[in-house]
Amino acid sequence: xxxxxxxxxxxxxxxxxxxxxxxxxxxxxxxxxxxxxxxxxxxxxxxxxxxxxxxxxxxxxxxxxxxxxxxxxxxxxxxxxxxxxxxxxxxxxxxxxxxxxxxxxx
Amino acid sequence: xxxxxxxxxxxxxxxxxxxxxxxxxxxxxxxxxxxxxxxxxxxxxxxxxxxxxxxxxxxxxxxxxxxxxxxxxxxxxxxxxxxxxxxxxxxxxxxxxxxxxxxxxxxxxxxxxxxxxxxxxxxxxxxxxxxxxxxxxxxxxxxxxxxxxxxxxxxxxxxxxxxxxxxxxxxxxxxxxxxxxxxxxxxxxxxxxxxxxxxxxxxxxxxxxxxxxxxxxxxxxxxxxxxxxxxxxx
Numbered sequence: 001x002x003x004x005x006x007x008x009x010x011x012x013x014x015x016x017x018x019x020x021x022x023x024x025x026x027x028x029x030x031x032x033x034x035x036x037x038x039x040x041x042x043x044x045x046x047x048x049x050x051x052x053x054x055x056x057x058x059x060x061x062x063x064x065x066x067x068x069x070x071x072x073x074x075x076x077x078x079x080x081x082x083x084x085x086x087x088x089x090x091x092x093x094x095x096x097x098x099x100x101x102x103x104x105x106x
Numbered sequence: 107x108x109x110x111x112x113x114x115x116x117x118x119x120x121x122x123x124x125x126x127x128x129x130x131x132x133x134x135x136x137x138x139x140x141x142x143x144x145x146x147x148x149x150x151x152x153x154x155x156x157x158x159x160x161x162x163x164x165x166x167x168x169x170x171x172x173x174x175x176x177x178x179x180x181x182x183x184x185x186x187x188x189x190x191x192x193x194x195x196x197x198x199x200x201x202x203x204x205x206x207x208x209x210x211x212x213x214x215x216x217x218x219x220x221x222x223x224x225x226x227x228x229x230x231x232x233x234x235x236x237x238x239x240x241x242x243x244x245x246x247x248x249x250x251x252x253x254x255x256x257x258x259x260x261x262x263x264x265x266x267x268x269x270x271x272x273x274x275x276x277x278x279x280x281x282x283x284x285x286x287x288x289x290x291x292x293x294x295x296x297x298x299x300x301x302x303x304x305x306x307x308x309x310x311x312x313x314x315x316x317x318x319x320x321x322x323x324x325x326x327x328x329x330x331x332x333x334x335x336x337x338x339x340x
Contacts, residue, residue, distance in 0.1 A: 003174065004147035010178040011164060012154040018185040020211035022192035026199040037330070038323050039194040041295040043223055045322020046187060047283035048296040049303035049315055050216070054276050057307055070273060077277040078284035087122035090281035091274070098273045106270075 067105040073098030112233025116240025119225070123217035123241075124248040126278025129271035130158050131249050134165070135256020136266040141169040145257045152253040156213065156246060159312070160184040183311035190319055191219040198226040202235055213242035220282050290333060295326030 022029065031039070055074040056064055066072060077094035081087055110118060131152070138148040143165065151161055160181045167177045191214055199207055218241045226234050259266060287293045299322025306314020 004143065004150075006174055007164070007168075007177060008147065008151050008154050010174060011151070011157075011160065011181045014178055014182040015155050015157045015160060015185050015188070016212055018182065018188040019192055019214040020208065021189040022196045023199055023207045023211045023214075024204070026196050026202060026207055027204070029196065030200075031193075031197060036197050038327055039190075039197070040227060041292070041323040041326035042190050042194040042319065043220055044283060044286055044292040045295045045299035045319050045326065046190065046315070047216075047220060047279045048287075049299040049318035049322065051276055051279045051283070052300035053303050053307045053314075054272075055280075056304065060307075069270070070276060073273055074276055074280045077280040081281035081284045085285060087278075087281045088125065091122050091125055091277045094277045094281070095273060098270070098277070102270055 067101070069098045069101035069106060072101050112236040113240040115233075116222070116225075116237035116242075117244045119221050119237075120218065120241040120244045122281065123221060123278055124244060126274045127158065127217060127245065127248060128252045129274040131252025132256040132259060133266060133271055134158065134161055135253040135258075136260030136263070137162070137256075138165045139257050139260040141165045143168065148257050149250070149253055152250055155181075156249060157181075157185055157188075157215070158249070180311060183313065186316055187216075187312075187319060188214055191216075191223070194223060195219070195226070198234060206235055206239075210238050210242060213246055215242075215245055217278070218242050218245050220279070224282075224286070291326045291329035294329035295322040298322050298325030 051074060055068075055071045056062065058068065058070040063071065073094045076097045077090045080090035080093050084090065134152070135148055138151065138161070139145060143151070151164070155161055155164075163180055163184050164177050167180060172180075192211065195214075199210075202210075218238070221241050222234075222238045225237055256266070283296070287296050299318040302321040303314055303318035306317050308314075309317075
């Protein structure tokens with residue numbers, strides 16, 4: 001597939017463009033304090049925005065029930081992480097719960 | 107415990123992200139080969155593009171027979187959130203040389219961003235650059251290795267994508283962000299962003315995600331202003 005070269009070249013270029021967009025200007029660009037304050041909320045906004053739809057709409061179907069393995073697993077991951085501050089433990093435990101739920105309800 | 111070098115600390119703090127991203131690399135490798143991409147092209151895409159979600163979208167577009175410009179444009183829009191990450195890291199990167207900022211931009215993923223931004227924001231700015239390199243390189247090698255595993259497994263286990271391994275990323279992001287939501291403005295940002303993300307779930311190109319990010323930041327700032335007013339009144 002000769003097109004693969006162009007496919008990858010184009011995707012590489014646009015992806016790098018988004019990632020370097022601000023960082024290349026770090027020497028010359030200074031954000032005002034209000035913007036810096038706003039940007040501190042990027043992680044706590046974007047990560048839940050990635051997680052919540054996947055947990056509540058697995059495969060695109062609205063499923064806010066205790067039989068939904070994605071939802072139960074996500075709640076376990078969050079709870080363990082908050083209680084123990086151990087991210088890896090939270091991931092492993094929640095994955096086990098998720099798998100059990102899948103076996104039971106899927 | 108002896109304090110690790112910042113480089114190693116970056117790797118260590120990224121280990122949970124590696125575990126979460128690994129199954130995605132496997133699924134990507136398997137799906138890409140299944141969609142007709144050669145093993146070399148599949149590995150090259152992971153090595154050059156290094157952006158999981160847009161790689162998945164590209165593979166499904168290839169499967170649907172989309173034209174190249176469509177795939178490029180979709181990649182751009184799906185990756186727009188990286189511009190937010192880039193902006194958010196900028197205040198910390200002012201002392202970093204361009205020769206470091208360029209590779210770190212190339213390696214900027216959801217996972218490394220979450221880990222590195224947290225480290226820099228919580229004041230452990232010492233060795234921030236080495237820390238970022240450690241986290242980024244770990245993610246990169248992990249993604250390449252597990253893409254290769256997927257390419258190999260894809261031929262043996264065609265139904266791999268339906269095993270439910272996609273939960274790993276969910277667990278990773280939930281585990282890293284949940285402990286950060288202890289202050290009311292952060293919680294407000296998370297709730298608003300989640301609500302908008304649910305509403306915009308069906309929008310094309312993950313534009314719902316961008317709208318959610320904007321709504322979350324606005325809610326966080328509003329809650330911060332409200333609590334400042336309350337303290338001022340007390």
